[in-house]
Amino acid sequence: MSGKIAVSLTVNSEEVEAFVAPRTTLADFLRQDLQLTGTHAGCEMGVCGACLVLIDDQPVHACLMFAVQVDGCVIETVEGLTSRDAITDLQKAFHERNALQCGFCTPGMLVSAYGILSSGKVPSREEIRDALSGNYCRCTGYEAIVDAIERTVGERWRAKVAEEEA
Amino acid sequence: MKARAFEYVRPQSVEEALRAFGDADGDAAYIAGGQSLVPALALRLQAPALLIDIARIEELHGLAVVRDRLRIGATTRHFEILNSELVAEHAPLLSKAAPFVAHPAIRNKGTFGGSLALADPASEFPTMALALDAEVEIASFAGDRRVAIADFFLGLYETALQSGEMIRAVHIPVATAKTRYAFDELARRRGDYALVGAGVNAEYDGDRIERIGIAFLSAGPTPMRARRAEAILTGSRLTLEIIREAQEALDVDLDPPGDEHTPVEMRLHLARVLLGRLLGRLEARP
Numbered sequence: 041m042s043g044k045i046a047v048s049l050t051v052n053s054e055e056v057e058a059f060v061a062p063r064t065t066l067a068d069f070l071r072q073d074l075q076l077t078g079t080h081a082g083c084e085m086g087v088c089g090a091c092l093v094l095i096d097d098q099p100v101h102a103c104l105m106f107a108v109q110v111d112g113c114v115i116e117t118v119e120g121l122t123s124r125d126a127i128t129d130l131q132k133a134f135h136e137r138n139a140l141q142c143g144f145c146t147p148g149m150l151v152s153a154y155g156i157l158s159s160g161k162v163p164s165r166e167e168i169r170d171a172l173s174g175n176y177c178r179c180t181g182y183e184a185i186v187d188a189i190e191r192t193v194g195e196r197w198r199a200k201v202a203e204e205e206a
Numbered sequence: 207m208k209a210r211a212f213e214y215v216r217p218q219s220v221e222e223a224l225r226a227f228g229d230a231d232g233d234a235a236y237i238a239g240g241q242s243l244v245p246a247l248a249l250r251l252q253a254p255a256l257l258i259d260i261a262r263i264e265e266l267h268g269l270a271v272v273r274d275r276l277r278i279g280a281t282t283r284h285f286e287i288l289n290s291e292l293v294a295e296h297a298p299l300l301s302k303a304a305p306f307v308a309h310p311a312i313r314n315k316g317t318f319g320g321s322l323a324l325a326d327p328a329s330e331f332p333t334m335a336l337a338l339d340a341e342v343e344i345a346s347f348a349g350d351r352r353v354a355i356a357d358f359f360l361g362l363y364e365t366a367l368q369s370g371e372m373i374r375a376v377h378i379p380v381a382t383a384k385t386r387y388a389f390d391e392l393a394r395r396r397g398d399y400a401l402v403g404a405g406v407n408a409e410y411d412g413d414r415i416e417r418i419g420i421a422f423l424s425a426g427p428t429p430m431r432a433r434r435a436e437a438i439l440t441g442s443r444l445t446l447e448i449i450r451e452a453q454e455a456l457d458v459d460l461d462p463p464g465d466e467h468t469p470v471e472m473r474l475h476l477a478r479v480l481l482g483r484l485l486g487r488l489e490a491r492p
Contacts, residue, residue, distance in 0.1 A: 045214060062214035062257065065244075084207045085245040086312060098285075098314040104244045105315070108214050109237070109259060155310065173396045174309025 047111040051076070052120030060107040067091045067102035070117060078118040078147050082176070089175035090144060092151040093117050099155040118147040127154055129195060133188040141179035148175050153189045162197050165190055209247035216259040220266065220345045220374065223258050227370040228347055230256040236372050237261070238281045241308070241316040242324050266319070266374060271296055275341075275377040280319025284308070284331075287318060296380040298491055299338060299407050302389040303330040306403070319373040322358070325365045325428065328399040332359065333429035334389070337405040337421035338378050342366075345374040352377075359428035384409045384416070386488035391423065392476050400424050401468055402476045404432075406484045408439075415439050425477055426461040434459045435481065449485050453478040 044059035051074060060069055067084070070076045070093065082090035084103045091102040094116040121127045130153055133139070140146045149172070156163055156171050163171065168189050169182070177185060217223040227234045234256040237243055246252045260266060266281040269292050276296045278287070287293050288304035307313055307321075307330050321331045322342065335342075340355040344367065353366045360366060367373070381387070391403025402425055408418040418439050420432040434455040442448045456477050464470035 043213075061211065063209045063211050063247075065208075065248075084248055086241060089309070089311065092311055095314075099311045100314050101241075101311055103248075104241055104312075106209075106214070106240075106244070106257075108216075109240070109261065111216075152311070170305075170396055171310055174311050 045108050047108060049110055049112060050114045052116055052123065058107075062106060062108050064107050065103050066093070066105040066107050066110055066115075069107035070102060070115075073107075076117050076119055078122075080144055080147055082144065082148075087174075087176070088145070089148040089152065092148040092175070094121075094151060094154070097158070099151050118150055121150065121154055127157075130154070130157065130188070130192045133192045133195075134185070137184045137188040137191065139180060139184040139188040145175060145177045145179075149177065149185055153192070156189060157193060157196065162193060168193070207248050209244075210250060210253040212247075212253075212255055212257050214257045214259065216262065218263065220260075220263060220372070223260050223263065223372070224345060224347050224370060226256070226258050230254075232369050234258055234370075238266075238320045239283065239316040240320075241312050242320070242326070260372065261317075269293065271380060272377075274380050276380055278318050278376045278378065280323075280373040280375055281317045282319070284313035284316045284318065284321075285310075287331075288313060295491065297338065297378045298381055298385075299334055299387040299389055299405050300331070300378075302387065303334050303405060306330050306389070306391055306393075306400070318376065322376060323365060323367060323373050325359050325363055327362065327426060327428050327430075328424045329429075330389075330391070330403065330405075330423060333403070333421045333423040334405045335376060335378070336429045336431055337407045337419040339419055340379075341377045342373055343375045343377060344371050346371045350374065356431065362427040364428075381491050382409070383491070384411065385491055386410055387491075388484040388488050390480060390484060392480060402462070402473050402480060404477070404480050404484060406481075406488060408488060413443050415442055415444070420481070422456075422460055422477055424462065425473065426463075430460050432456055432459040432481070439485075444485055449482055452485070453481050456481060 048057045067081045070079045080090035082088035086101045086104045092099045093102045168186050235254040236258050238261045266279050268279045270277045284307045294301045335355050342353045342358050358366045386408045389405045391400035393400040403423040406420050409416045418436050422430045435452040438452045462473035
């Protein structure tokens with residue numbers, strides 16, 4: 041029983057075809073089959089947020105899905121966001137503000153932050169905190185992370201205003 | 207922390223899904239958002255031989271107003287409820303509660319029907335459906351049937367759904383110009399399970415309450431209607447005296463769980479405080 045199932049999906053702009061056992065989570069599929077280990081497996085029950093990836097441009101927990109469920113979907117991991125320069129400014133702000141210590145939560149934080157940044161709104165500090173409520177960090181105490189996201193939100197907003205005025 | 211091996215199918219229609227469940231002799235589970243089911247599988251609290259993926263069945267998804275009811279397809283996701291102008295206009299209590307449902311990433315996958323089928327007494331949407339006198343449309347091999355929400359939640363994680371049945375849609379009476387509503391919850395950390403929460407949906411006749419639905423979460427084994435408090439408020443104008451009477455009635459209406467961090471009396475106290483606040487801030491449809 042439980043033979044493998046063929047799936048075809050897009051991961052970080054590349055077409056992927058694979059055979060997966062139904063019980064394989066998307067997180068394990070990305071990490072073990074595709075060697076995309078930027079997606080971290082933490083609690084594996086949807087609490088810590090370390091495994092967040094984008095499915096069809098929305099942050100979701102890769103540990104709360106089986107790979108068979110994302111057949112035909114477009115997946116982007118922190119590696120994909122990094123290589124297409126979608127979060128370079130955000131990563132720089134994380135670095136400069138020391139928004140990580142051990143770094144285990146960082147990929148999930150970046151994916152959540154990407155969700156905040158791509159909402160098109162300019163969130164308040166309180167709203168940023170709220171949007172990060174599903175991401176655990178056991179090192180920083182969150183302040184630096186919120187600072188880095190707030191700075192990036194502000195910089196992007198100012199750049200947009202300057203562009204519109206020009 | 208890994209699920210037991212299972213087989214997986216993704217049927218194209220409700221009929222096909224019901225048949226797949228029947229063919230598995232009941233050793234199956236439907237999966238849509240999977241935000242509660244996947245951890246349950248990982249923890250092996252459940253270990254069905256077959257997983258039937260209903261997330262992409264077109265007829266189960268979407269929002270529509272049909273006459274005086276808002277129809278919410280079972281696989282409509284939490285974020286869709288949160289962002290929907292249709293919901294904001296016709297069931298504003300749901301819009302008010304939606305930001306409190308879990309965290310953003312969970313809201314992107316979790317479904318309205320899934321939340322009701324799980325019937326977690328701490329969840330927002332089942333409790334709001336109860337406050338709103340919703341009706342649950344159930345797809346069954348023996349034919350579809352409809353169940354009033356008051357008869358749907360039977361016990362802790364126990365509903366009127368029989369083995370193999372699934373929720374097709376939930377129907378909610380639409381808000382009118384007479385509707386006033388409020389939602390809030392008290393939680394130690396945003397997005398965590400609330401210590402207690404409640405939704406109020408009232409119909410006003412002038413400054414008098416004509417009809418009122420009050421439902422509490424985390425206040426008993428199921429989502430809990432506060433019938434005695436409702437009876438006190440029905441036909442009344444809101445005065446401090448009436449509000450206090452309604453608050454006191456919660457001792458009878460609710461049956462909250464207790465633990466060392468949150469004793470029963472503390473939860474009852476918080477429920478009374480919350481009801482007072484909500485009655486003080488009932489608002490009209492935007």
